[in-house]
Amino acid sequence: MNASEVRIRVLYIDDEQHNLQAFFAGFRRKYEIYTVDNVTDGMHILNEKEIHVIVADQRMPKTTGVEFFHIIRKAHPEPIRILLTGYADLEVVIDSINKGEVFRYIKKPWDDHELTTAIQNAYELYQTRKQLKNKIEELEKTNDELNRFVYSLSHDLRSPLANILGILNLAQMQEPTGEISLYLDMIESCVTKMDSFIHKTIEYYKGIRLDDITEEIDFEKMFSDSIELCHMQNPQIAFEKTVYQPVPFCSDAFRLSVILNNLVSNAVKYQRMDEKHPKVVLKADVTEKEAVILIEDNGVGIIEDHLNKIFQIFFRSTDFKNGLGIGLYIVKEALTRIGGEIYVKSEFGKGTAFTMIIPNRSKQP
Numbered sequence: 001m002n003a004s005e006v007r008i009r010v011l012y013i014d015d016e017q018h019n020l021q022a023f024f025a026g027f028r029r030k031y032e033i034y035t036v037d038n039v040t041d042g043m044h045i046l047n048e049k050e051i052h053v054i055v056a057d058q059r060m061p062k063t064t065g066v067e068f069f070h071i072i073r074k075a076h077p078e079p080i081r082i083l084l085t086g087y088a089d090l091e092v093v094i095d096s097i098n099k100g101e102v103f104r105y106i107k108k109p110w111d112d113h114e115l116t117t118a119i120q121n122a123y124e125l126y127q128t129r130k131q132l133k134n135k136i137e138e139l140e141k142t143n144d145e146l147n148r149f150v151y152s153l154s155h156d157l158r159s160p161l162a163n164i165l166g167i168l169n170l171a172q173m174q175e176p177t178g179e180i181s182l183y184l185d186m187i188e189s190c191v192t193k194m195d196s197f198i199h200k201t202i203e204y205y206k207g208i209r210l211d212d213i214t215e216e217i218d219f220e221k222m223f224s225d226s227i228e229l230c231h232m233q234n235p236q237i238a239f240e241k242t243v244y245q246p247v248p249f250c251s252d253a254f255r256l257s258v259i260l261n262n263l264v265s266n267a268v269k270y271q272r273m274d275e276k277h278p279k280v281v282l283k284a285d286v287t288e289k290e291a292v293i294l295i296e297d298n299g300v301g302i303i304e305d306h307l308n309k310i311f312q313i314f315f316r317s318t319d320f321k322n323g324l325g326i327g328l329y330i331v332k333e334a335l336t337r338i339g340g341e342i343y344v345k346s347e348f349g350k351g352t353a354f355t356m357i358i359p360n361r362s363k364q365p
Contacts, residue, residue, distance in 0.1 A: 007032040008123045009049060011079070013042045013068060014057040023055070026112055031119065039063050039071065046072060051079045053122045055115075057108075058085035069101045078130070080122035082115075084108050161198070164191050212337065214361045215253040219243045219284040219291070222257060226264045227282070233268045238279045245286040250362040255334040260295070262327040263354055267297035272349070275299070290360050296353040302346040310344065 009032045012023045020035040027033055034049065036042045039062070045051065054072075056065035063071070069081045083096070083105040096102045103125065104118050168188045176184060220243050227239045260282075267280040275298060283294040302310060311332040335342055339359045346352040 010053045011051045012055045015060045046076045052126045054079045055082045066096045080126050217249045223282045226260045230264045230268045240281045242283045248362045249286045252338045263295040271299040291358045293356040298351040301348040303348045
């Protein structure tokens with residue numbers, strides 16, 4: 001049976017039997033009608049059947065219609081709710097509409113045409129919401145599968161790239177000359193860039209997929225680890241490290257290390273060729289509330305027009321060093337996951353400073 005052949009299923013709850021009988025007689029040819037005179041039976045029907053529209057009388061001795069809608073809303077949010085009410089209950093009805101518990105209200109005694117129109121509109125809304133929910137679930141599933149595929153592909157590609165780099169190293173040990181040496185250098189540069197891109201992709205995947213794990217952070221060690229990892233890119237750079245951490249600081253160690261490694265790597269990578277004293281400054285000021293982290297360099301800098309775009313994926317503010325345009329995007333994503341904020345100041349030709357504010361998750365007495 002397709003969607004056009006499905007009969008609209010309506011649950012009507014009212015404590016007066018003659019109203020139940022009149023509703024059933026008036027609408028049974030148009031809809032699949034279920035009538036009950038109490039909340040318990042109404043819940044039983046909702047648990048057993050896919051109900052599209054619920055119509056309830058407001059004035060009932062044990063439970064009002066609004067109270068019934070409030071009771072069922074969490075367990076059964078999908079059915080669209082219509083309330084039958086008199087003028088005396090309008091304030092309650094308006095409040096319920098504002099809270100999203102009622103789609104429409106119909107004044108008693110009801111008009112068959114008005115109620116039919118309301119049920120039809122309610123069913124259309126039910127179908128729209130259901131279709132939207134299904135689309136969201138499909139997109140989430142597709143996105144999850146795509147992420148898994150990209151991660152698996154990226155992970156598998158790193159092994160053959162490592163083999164290629166190993167073979168290149170062996171070839172270069174043979175001391176090739178002329179154009180052959182130039183070609184080998186070009187191949188090595190391309191393979192290294194591809195390996196870096198794959199590594200960033202894996203970092204991004206882990207950043208969005210892994211659960212948050214709160215650990216105690218030692219900024220002295222974390223800064224030292226980042227410096228050691230990035231210093232080999234340019235041994236001429238001087239690192240200045242300052243840490244003030246009088247209280248424990250807790251956060252997601254993996255994501256924080258990803259953030260620092262990317263920012264320090266960029267600070268090293270985007271140095272000016274003519275700078276006689278290249279340097280990178282790392283500072284951390286920790287309180288019980290937060291950590292303020294500064295990563296500053298005296299490199300090429302960023303032009304002002306690009307400052308509001310640098311965290312976009314694949315955006316490159318300069319062609320210098322052929323950046324991938326993904327590192328700062330990963331930084332922003334990781335910071336969002338740990339509840340941090342980032343600010344950037346830069347002057348083209350003079351350097352860049354990134355300031356991060358990261359909440360302290362340490363549970364202090």
